[in-house]
Amino acid sequence: MFEILQKDKDSRARAGIIHTSCGDVETPSYAIVGTHAEVRSVSPNQLLGAKTQLVIANTYHLWRTLGKKLDSFEGLHKRMKLPHTVIMTDSGGFQVFSLGFGREHGVGKVLGGEKKKASENLTRITEEGVFFTDQDGEHFLGPKLSMEIQKKLGGDIMFAFDECTSPEHDYAYQKEALQRTHRWAEICISKHRELTDKKKQALYGIVQGGIFEDLRKESAQYIGALPFDGFGIGGSFGEKKMGEVLDWVIPNLPEEKPKHLLGIGKVEDIFLGVEKGIDTFDCVIPTREARHGSAWTAQGRIDLKKGRYKDDTQVIEHGCGCEACASGISKKQLREMFKSKDNEAGTLVSIHNIFFFNTLMEQIRISIKENKFGEFKNTSLKKLTQF
């Protein structure tokens, strides 16, 4: 399933190809997030035009919105009109956090900024799985059901149902949650085996353990020893801890299998992840921030809503080949569109950001193949901090 083409001489970075029944993904690669079986405000053609090879949809949200229609669901490839794009499905494990302790603790997955106001925890975690509360009441999702739903969704790569913990959880809780996640991993393996044709839908296990070295290592060894097709590194990190966590985890996972860093990230995070041996990433940043008015460039992120772009007739980034920049649309125009709440602005900047991240990954792949990854990383990060 995974083929390594080139390993970097100075780090654990590698370039490769993930082969799936629907097509290939060149790695390192960035999955564009299409939670509800669509990448918000971007059409399939625009997505492909922005060099997308990999997308990720969400089990929890599709399960909640499709309901009974899941039984006759045509499959994500058809629904998303992406027949040859590799599709991952996240298991719903992240929602255990984002709708649960994430709300209660008022924090995101990466602890760094200020805390938000705490609000109600909408989850109830049990040994068998998790109860989620929404306007219709409580709904139970566990490892078995997540596998069943993911089977019906028909993605190419599924993820084991885990418990994503909060960065605020202490050691004792992380340990308890980790062991539960491990038990669920075994259930996912057997359910997956029972339900699916392994060649059609691969299954990745997820490593947890928070920011604790022994837990992370234990988790990597445990999950790494199970017959998964690849691995996700999940959970929470301190902003500065990610590299360390990856150093604990990656060497304890089988080298020949693909590794996905769940929910990450920014440009700096990508370089760090690749250096530490990550093959694929996914993050809402390119699309969400685009809708919120921010465009990514080689020099950093710019907020197009700012008054300083009022008379800026330049495109977002010179020489960029994305649909927005190539068509000559200026920062001034985009700003005006954001100001007038024209949804087209979100579309154009989403396309730009997707193109930006996909191009970054492409350049990273090339640099690894040419044995210049370290060099490329340094020059890229230097440009980024010029701001």
Next chain:
RNA sequence: GCGCAGGUGGCAGAGCGGUCAAUUGCACGAGACUGUAAAUCUCGCGCCUUCGGGCUACGAAGGUUCAAAUCCUUCCCUGCGCA
């Protein structure tokens, strides 16, 4: 010239005796967003501050009152109507 309606912070526009440095929206500024309950959210937005408060403010000038953006007088502007 007469009649009516108005003149409030960058703009629009509330307030119509004390709880008003003044609701709200826009604009502006700062920030956040990392397996998407997010095309969203937070904060700031007269000047100064040892963050307790202090000062100057609601067209202008006077006045009434313990107290005025709010009431009275005059003046200056603006819009509409009639000449």
